[in-house]
Amino acid sequence: MNYLLITNRYPKQGNLYRNAFVHRRIINYLEFSPNMNISVFVLDNKIKSKINYSFDSIDIVEGNREDLLEIINQIKPEKLLIHFLDRHMMSVIEQVHIKTIVWVHGVEALGWYRRLFNFDWREFPKYALINMRQMWNFRKFINHSNKNTSFIFVSEWMKDILECDTGTKIKRFDIIPNPIDNQLFPYLEKGQELRRKILMIRPFSSKKYANDIAIDAILQLSEESMFNELEFTIYGEGKYFDPLTEPLEKFKNVKLHRNFLNQQEMANVHKEHGIFLCPTRQDAQGVSMCEAMSSGLVPITSNNTAIPEYVVHEKTGILTGGAKEIASSIKHLYENPSEFAFLSKHASMSIQEKCRPELVTSKELELISDAKNV
Known part of the structure; x- marks a missing residue:
């Protein structure tokens, strides 16, 4: 069977991180099903005019809508696999009537009012208009495509939010997390x-990541007598990095690195670390958190959005409601090393059980290859 994967970005030389997880999925598919x-x-x-290139032995075509229709007519795929609709x-999709x-x-399926934490009066009105059109189109698409289309969400929260924000009910769906490479982590x-x-x-490019809350927690901890026994290492990049981290520069036990890490570096x-500090204002899964959990780091994160689907409070990590609770949680683990060891082990076990690549890949391949699906 022929399959066509359609996305809005894909890795290439000089820009390796463009939807790299989509590329990773294809690599996993081909490892499990070499004849796919x-x-x-x-x-x-x-x-x-369309552009052809290869990346990791995968052939990719970049082009516009007419180029896509031409490719579909050429290869006649049995199914379309869509990321970032x-x-x-x-x-x-509505024109070709192919199972999809x-x-x-997340980003393509949330109403603008769920991103108010990123409000900027200069840019937000334009974003809101674009978003309203996207959500209207999504609503129309769901209502007209329930016969030929099924959906995969990484969390129940993501499905519920899309249904709420589009005023629809999705008939065919599965909940499958993004895979976490337990060989690498x-x-x-x-x-x-x-x-x-x-x-x-x-x-540090968006307020979504709640780095201000994490840094506030560190500042609160600095007033504790045990603060100098702790070591904080912060990696990141973006427009908020300098203004947010400036108050931390005076601390000898806080190391600031303004750069990204590739997965091997992560x-x-x-x-070298035991706790992963990752509060958030919104997350459909929290992939970097899950990678850290797989490695045995204890996540201290936020009790919101999809996070509780991946972290069970005081069993596989700690869920918090703000900077004060984050600070007290770090102090609690410092004072209770046996609890830290318990959470570390069970954080890894839970993520490797839920998100290991062979499990995720086999579930997705089963849906892709099932002629009855959609």
Whole structure:
């Protein structure tokens, strides 16, 4: 069977992080099913003439809507596999009447009023208008495509929010998390001394990541007598990095790194730390959190959105409601090393059981290859 995966971005030389997790999925599919015939199309209506390139032995075509229709007519796929659905993809799907699976990741499926934490009066009105059109199109698409389309969500929260924000009821769906590579992020037993070493690896480009809350917690901890026994390491990049981290520069036990890490570098840094500090204002899963959990770091995060689907409070991590609770949680683990060891082990066990690649890949391949599906 032929399959066509359609997305809005894909890795290429010089830009390795463009939807890298979508590429990882294809690699996993081909490892499990070497004879699978899958093509990749990157839809960008700004492109005047299509571009062909290869990445990790995967052939990719970049082009506009007309190029996509041409490719579909050429290869005649049995199914379309869609990541980051937009109105141009919707119009093609409605035109060709091919069975389709849509992965919903979050940013493309949330009403503008759920992003008020990023409000900027200069940019937000334009974003809100674009978003309202996207959600209207999504509503129309769901209502007209329930016969030929099924959806995959990474969390129940994400499904519920899409249904709420579009005023629809999705008939065919599955909940399948993003895979977490337990070979790259294996569990290594954490010595109790690592409870003193707290790690943050976060983008500083959006208020969504609640880095201000994490830093406020560190500042509150600085007033505690045990503060100098702790070590904080912060990696990140974005427009908020300098203004948010400036108050921390005076502390000798806080190391600031204004740069991103690739996955291998993340795995190496995980080995040196015991707690992963990752509050959030909104997350459909929290992939970097799950990767840290797989490595055995104890997540201290937020009790909101989809996070409780991946972290069970005081069993696989700690859920908090703000900076004060984060600070007290770090102090609590410092004072209770046996509880830290328990949470570390069970954090890894839970994520590797729920998100290991072979489980996620087999579930997705079963849905993709099932002729009865959609």
